[in-house]
Amino acid sequence: MSDFRFRLLENGLDSIASALESLGGKARARAIKRAIRDLGTGAELLFKECLRRAHWTQIYRDPDKADRSAYDAGKIDDTATFEQCLRRLEKICSIAFDDKQRQVLNSLRRARNDIEHFEVNMPMQRAVAVASRAAIVLLDFVHEHLEASALEPAEAQLVEEIRRSLAPCERLVTERWKAIRKEIDAAVVPVVPCPLCTQEAALVEDGLDCRFCTLRVSDPATAADLYVTEVFGECYYRVFKHGGCWPVEQCPSCGRSSLLNRSRESSSAAFVCFSCSGEWSIRELKSCEKCDERCGAEADGFALCDNCRGWLAAS
Ligand SMILES: [Zn+2]
Ligand SMILES: [Zn+2]
Ligand SMILES: [Zn+2]
Secondary structure (H helix, E strand, O other): OHHHHHHHHHHHHHHHHHHHHHOOOOOHHHHHHHHHHHHHHHHHHHHHHHHHOOOOHHOOOOHOOOOOHHHHHHHOOOEOOOHHHHHHHHHHHOOOHHHHHHHHHHHHHHHHHHHHHHOOOOHHHHHEEEEEEEHHHHHHHHHHHHHOOOOOOHHHHHHHHHHHHHOOHHHHHHHHHHHHEEEEEEEOEEEEEEOOOOOOOOEEEOOEEEOOOOOOOOOOOHHHHOOOOOOOOOOHHHHHHHOOOOOOOOOOOOOOOEEEOOOOOOOEHHHHHHHHOEEOOOEEEEEEOOOEEEEEEEEOOOOOOOHHHHHHHOO
């Protein structure tokens, strides 16, 4: 049983990961066909994992004929079709696809059937668009309906791999940005490059929330550390061994240790706090002249933290 569960979700994610690999390479007809086939397979497996979570019999074409002992032995055949899966997700799991998503999934289903049954004569551009849009719908599906529950390490690793492999898929990047551009431009919190997908689409708010790849890190300090390891390529052990300084500090505004010092890549947004969303330029935030703590700077660049200021006034 656990073995089967494992295979369903892991295989589904594995198919999506391999589809992105094909999609991110040279746009050769064979690679695009492979991507569409993998996405179709991946979609079906992910959908079945969702249905299985609702009830194991729902993965069968005819749930009346489901046989528990065969299921437990991993002997599963005659499972639900793509259309049945979609219908059941909506009716049984209350998963609502919007019109656009349904349209994309239907194009994927048709394209995959065509590939499997005939020689497809779809223009390359159109095939790449179908695959790219489908990959986005499935990425959102994983985030919204599967990722919320604890993933096995191998599954979590595949989801990470999927996020990392989005950037080279040019059409996918264009399509996704069309959908998120407005929100990112209107964001009232700082936006930084995402540690996994590398797109400048990660909102800094109670941790990190990437609108491009759906990565969500809800612990602010973990989010700041992830940024340092992935974007700066720093390693905690190496930094301390060589007497360096880990660029995550205490925030002068909220007091939490989630202030990322990114002055090496930006002077206007040199300090960003992953807890309170505070943002300071390199000029606005200095080290206290007395104790070295981060604090706001005066117009002439002089900086004294509240503690030291109070101490000086009292003495
Ligand atoms: Zn991302
Ligand atoms: Zn803060
Ligand atoms: Zn001080």
